[in-house]
Amino acid sequence: MEELLPQCWDDLAATIGAGIDRIILFGPPGTGKTYAALRWQTNERPVERLICTEDLTAADVTGAWLPNGTGGWQWQDGPALRAWRSGGRLVVDEVDRASGDVLSLLLAMADSDGSSQWHHPTTGEVVRPAIGFNVIMTTNLEEMALLPDALRDRFPIAIRINAPHPSAVRSLSDDLKPAAMHGSMGESGRRVSLRKFYAFDQLRRTLGPTRASELLFGAQGGADFIDALRVGAMGRS
Numbered sequence: 437m438e439e440l441l442p443q444c445w446d447d448l449a450a451t452i453g454a455g456i457d458r459i460i461l462f463g464p465p466g467t468g469k470t471y472a473a474l475r476w477q478t479n480e481r482p483v484e485r486l487i488c489t490e491d492l493t494a495a496d497v498t499g500a501w502l503p504n505g506t507g508g509w510q511w512q513d514g515p516a517l518r519a520w521r522s523g524g525r526l527v528v529d530e531v532d533r534a535s536g537d538v539l540s541l542l543l544a545m546a547d548s549d550g551s552s553q554w555h556h557p558t559t560g561e562v563v564r565p566a567i568g569f570n571v572i573m574t575t576n577l578e579e580m581a582l583l584p585d586a587l588r589d590r591f592p593i594a595i596r597i598n599a600p601h602p603s604a605v606r607s608l609s610d611d612l613k614p615a616a617m618h619g620s621m622g623e624s625g626r627r628v629s630l631r632k633f634y635a636f637d638q639l640r641r642t643l644g645p646t647r648a649s650e651l652l653f654g655a656q657g658g659a660d661f662i663d664a665l666r667v668g669a670m671g672r673s
């Protein structure tokens with residue numbers, strides 16, 4: 437049976453199609469936010485990715501002088517600056533984990549194109565975002581109010597990705613496809629991410645379904661998962 441396209445994916449396609457170039461994708465883990473941000477409607481321009489962690493530094497965002505191997509130093513642009521220069525897409529994953537200096541820098545790099553410029557710290561070069569530059573941020577936060585106001589203000593559209601795209605389940609065995617599209621288990625409503633479905637499908641080939649589900653969800657969770665699959669209870673709650 438052909439699955440309907442979940443509304444969130446339609447919203448995303450329409451939003452990018454309408455030329456909105458600052459978008460946040462939020463919601464539960466493993467629904468395909470990063471996958472879509474890296475691959476879809478990129479206009480055949482380069483895509484740069486930044487994964488925010490507490491250890492990320494400003495140099496990881498805009499660039500740094502690095503040893504060139506012959507005793508000298510060479511400037512290397514970071515992903516945000518590369519995306520500016522190419523007019524491509526900057527994907528900022530787990531944006532809620534960015535803090536301090538990096539957050540300030542992200543605010544500057546995601547500002548409206550007309551008011552953005554970056555000064556090279558030593559050469560004085562001034563860089564502005566090329567036409568086409570766009571940013572997609574992803575987060576597992578459910579409340580956009582938890583993001584700093586200034587960041588939210590730069591991203592007028594936040595779309596909750598609450599279901600996988602049908603193309604994400606194509607590689608799964610047929611019996612898992614409907615369950616993976618719905619992604620929540622029986623009455624508990626517990627979410628099961630795409631990654632778990634991929635792993636289950638792979639593991640059960642050699643270990644069998646019971647052992648595979650136990651490894652993935654623990655003894656009780658594994659039994660619940662098999663039950664939910666058997667009675668088709670995925671997504672009914």
Ligand SMILES: Nc1ncnc2c1ncn2[C@@H]1O[C@H](COP(=O)(O)OP(=O)(O)OP(=O)(O)O)[C@@H](O)[C@H]1O
Pocket residue numbers: 463464465466467468469470471472574575576600601602603604605630631
């Ligand atoms: N449309 C798709 N086609 C094929 N594989 C997909 C698709 N969407 C997602 N996947 C796969 O599903 C897994 C989860 O996707 P992804 O990492 O994009 O999720 P996410 O929503 O960003 O999760 P998190 O919130 O944990 O970062 C990945 O292995 C990814 O390659």
Ligand SMILES: [Mg+2]
Pocket residue numbers: 469470471529574
């Ligand atoms: Mg992700």
